Amino acid sequence: MYDGLLTQLDPGIVNLDEPMRSHTTFRIGGPADVLVTPRNIQELKTALKFCRDHDLPVFVFGAGSNLVVGDRGIRGVTIKMGTFWDQVQVENNRLYAQAGVSLGDPARQAASLCLSGLEFAEGIPGSLGGAVVMNAGAYGGEMSQIVACVEAISPVGEERTFQAAEIQFGYRQSIFQQNGYLVTAAYLELHPGESSTINQTMLEYAKSRRSKQPLEFPSAVSVFRRPPGYFVGPMLEQLGL
Numbered sequence: 001m002y003d004g005l006l007t008q009l010d011p012g013i014v015n016l017d018e019p020m021r022s023h024t025t026f027r028i029g030g031p032a033d034v035l036v037t038p039r040n041i042q043e044l045k046t047a048l049k050f051c052r053d054h055d056l057p058v059f060v061f062g063a064g065s066n067l068v069v070g071d072r073g074i075r076g077v078t079i080k081m082g083t084f085w086d087q088v089q090v091e092n093n094r095l096y097a098q099a100g101v102s103l104g105d106p107a108r109q110a111a112s113l114c115l116s117g118l119e120f121a122e123g124i125p126g127s128l129g130g131a132v133v134m135n136a137g138a139y140g141g142e143m144s145q146i147v148a149c150v151e152a153i154s155p156v157g158e159e160r161t162f163q164a165a166e167i168q169f170g171y172r173q174s175i176f177q178q179n180g181y182l183v184t185a186a187y188l189e190l191h192p193g194e195s196s197t198i199n200q201t202m203l204e205y206a207k208s209r210r211s212k213q214p215l216e217f218p219s220a221v222s223v224f225r226r227p228p229g230y231f232v233g234p235m236l237e238q239l240g241l
Contacts, residue, residue, distance in 0.1 A: 001054060002034045005077075008046050013037045020069040023061075023080060025125055027218040029069025032059075032078040039084040041184065045157040051077050052156065060182050062100060062127030066134060081129050085184065090115070094148065095188045099129025103136070106188070111202060116193030117146045122202040123209040129183040133176045135169045139205055144169035148189040152181035171228075 005014050014036055020029030038044040051058045057076030061067055064080075085100030088109055095115065097106045106128065107121040120141030124131065132150055135143050147169075150162045160181065168175040176183055226232055 005050055009043055020073060024064035024067050024069055025218060026068060030071045030073030032074040033076060035078045035080060037080045037082045047079055048155055048157055062130040065125040066130060093190050095190055097128045098185045099127060099183050101128045103128055103131050110190055111198045114193055114195045115190040116198050117190040119198060119201045122205045128186060132183050132186050133174055134172050135174050146188045148187040150183055151185040152183050155180045
């Protein structure tokens with residue numbers, strides 16, 4: 001069945017029985033039936049159309065840093081919004097980044113231009129697209145505070161721009177977890193800041209992560225949802241876990 005994808009797309013971006021352990025930060029996971037790594041919108045649309053035509057399930061992911069895959073792997077077509085989607089552009093106070101870029105990259109680029117608002121992203125191991133979908137955040141900041149609009153594509157190939165008010169951000173959630181649209185890029189609204197202050201804040205965040213998290217081992221950094229008004233670490237200690 002999947003041979004059709006090899007004729008419609010460059011075989012170099014289509015991998016059959018691909019071990020997902022090579023694509024997750026936990027370094028675990030069985031094979032995906034087929035893994036497609038599209039390089040542009042047209043290849044993404046081709047993959048989605050193939051899935052529609054053959055009634056195949058679709059699973060989309062980015063950096064694989066907030067993902068646990070079982071030993072049985074993933075059925076259907078798995079789409080990775082990878083490093084081909086890595087453009088970052090800045091105009092005035094607005095930063096444009098594609099879904100596959102590592103979240104720390106636009107944070108550091110913004111810092112180099114004295115733009116503040118993305119400091120919290122330093123050290124978060126995910127992709128920009130994944131960060132938007134789950135409203136990633138840390139140290140009091142989160143994506144909902146800076147997202148101006150998001151470019152996305154529907155399962156039927158319709159391209160659409162979502163304004164911030166339409167995205168329904170919540171704690172570690174957004175509308176993209178329900179509506180089936182795939183995030184392809186986002187515009188972030190930042191504000192001018194002092195270079196020394198921005199860089200010092202990012203250094204402190206990075207230091208804090210190194211002191212608390214086993215960054216030298218396969219991990220996803222933080223795996224707990226924090227109840228409002230509480231911190232997970234003390235709760236685990238009180239429970240003796």
